[in-house]
Amino acid sequence: MGKSFEAWGWSEKHPLIIAGPCSVETPEQLDETVAALVKQGVKIIRGGVWKPRTRPGSFEGVGAIALPWIQEVKKKYGVKFAIEVANPNHVKQALDADIDILWIGARSTVNPFTVQEIADSLKGVDIPIFVKNPVNPDLALWIGALERLDQAGLKRIGAIHRGFSNFNDTTYRNSPMWQLPIELKTKFPELPLINDPSHICGRRDLLFDVAQMALDLDFDGLIIESHRDPDHAWSDAAQQVTPGVLGDMLHRLKIRTINPENSEFQYQLEQIRGQIDDVDRELLEVLTRRMNLVAQAGEFKKMNNVAIFQIDRWKKVFKSRSEWAQAMRLNPEFIKELFRMIHSESISKQKEIMEDKQLEK
Numbered sequence: 001m002g003k004s005f006e007a008w009g010w011s012e013k014h015p016l017i018i019a020g021p022c023s024v025e026t027p028e029q030l031d032e033t034v035a036a037l038v039k040q041g042v043k044i045i046r047g048g049v050w051k052p053r054t055r056p057g058s059f060e061g062v063g064a065i066a067l068p069w070i071q072e073v074k075k076k077y078g079v080k081f082a083i084e085v086a087n088p089n090h091v092k093q094a095l096d097a098d099i100d101i102l103w104i105g106a107r108s109t110v111n112p113f114t115v116q117e118i119a120d121s122l123k124g125v126d127i128p129i130f131v132k133n134p135v136n137p138d139l140a141l142w143i144g145a146l147e148r149l150d151q152a153g154l155k156r157i158g159a160i161h162r163g164f165s166n167f168n169d170t171t172y173r174n175s176p177m178w179q180l181p182i183e184l185k186t187k188f189p190e191l192p193l194i195n196d197p198s199h200i201c202g203r204r205d206l207l208f209d210v211a212q213m214a215l216d217l218d219f220d221g222l223i224i225e226s227h228r229d230p231d232h233a234w235s236d237a238a239q240q241v242t243p244g245v246l247g248d249m250l251h252r253l254k255i256r257t258i259n260p261e262n263s264e265f266q267y268q269l270e271q272i273r274g275q276i277d278d279v280d281r282e283l284l285e286v287l288t289r290r291m292n293l294v295a296q297a298g299e300f301k302k303m304n305n306v307a308i309f310q311i312d313r314w315k316k317v318f319k320s321r322s323e324w325a326q327a328m329r330l331n332p333e334f335i336k337e338l339f340r341m342i343h344s345e346s347i348s349k350q351k352e353i354m355e356d357k358q359l360e361k
C-alpha cells in the first residue's frame, strides 16, 4: 500500500507544505490569510469547515457556507485546498465544491465504521486523501484506516502524524511518540507521511523543533496552521502562527537528504555502520551471558522453592543502573526502560524454568 508523491503525479518540491487556518471563519479572514500565505510560497491551503470538538459548545466550524468562499480563493490565487471530512455527506459536499485534497481526522480514524463509510463514499473517485493518526497510540488502527481507503480503490493515500493523547505529557498537546510514524514508514516506505506540528505542540513556541524533527526523520511534508490574526482565531488560537512567522520558520528549517550522492560521505558512513554492527553483536553476546546467569538463578530458586520476583534486589538493580547510566552520560530514562524490559524477560525466563518448559523449546 502507498505510492510516493511523485507517483501521485505531484511535482511540488520536498517537503510538501500545507498551511492555512485551523478553521475557515469569514470570507475576509480566508482571503487575507490565503493572500499572505501565497506570498510566502504556500501552494496548498488547509482550512477546517466542519470541526469535531472535544466538548459541545466550542466553535464547530461554519460548515458548508465556507465552501463557496474556498472556491473563490482557489480561483483567485490558484491554490489547492485541503479540508477534513468526517462522513459521506461532507465528502459529497467537498467533491461538489471541487476541493482538491481531503483528510480524515484523528477522531474519525479511531472509528472503523466511520472510516469505512467515508471509503465507500469515495469509491471510483480519484482524490488525494490523508489519514491522521488515531487519537490513541494504536498503529493497527491507523493502518486499518489506510487499508480501508486502499481497498476502496483510492490511489493517492497519505498519512498525517498529529501526535497521540497522553495524560502524562505536560509539554505537548499530543505526544509525538515518534516511534509510531517511524514504524508506519518502515512498513510502508512509499506511503507519503506528513507531520502536523500544530496539533502535536498545541502552542506556537514548540512548532519549529517538532517540524525540524520531522524533517530529520525524512517526513515527506508538513501541515501547519496559520491565521492572519492567530490570537483572535475562533479555534486553536495558541498553536497558530501568522503567515509571516510561518514563512520565516519554513526558511529556517533544514531540509535533509536521505541518500546523498557524495561517495566520501557514503564511505565514511559505511565505516561507522561497520563498527555499529560489531558493537551490536557484542551487546547481544553480553545479553546472552546475562540471560544465562538469570537462568542459573532461576534453577537455584526452583531447587530452593524461592519466589522469582525479588523486589529488594530489583530495586537495587534499577536504581544502580540508572545511576551508572548518568555517570556514563547515557540517558537514564532510556536505561530505565531498557532494564524494565530486561527484568521482565528475566521473569519470563525463570517462569519457564519453574514450569519446566525449557526442554520443549
Ligand SMILES: O=C(O)C(=O)C[C@]1(C(=O)O)C=C[C@@H](O)C=C1
Pocket: 294, 297, 298, 308, 309, 310, 311, 313, 314, 317, 342, 343, 346, 347
Ligand atoms: O536477582 C535475582 O533474583 C534474579 O533472578 C535476577 C533478576 C534480574 O534480572 O536482575 C531477575 C529477577 C528478580 O526480580 C531480580 C533480579
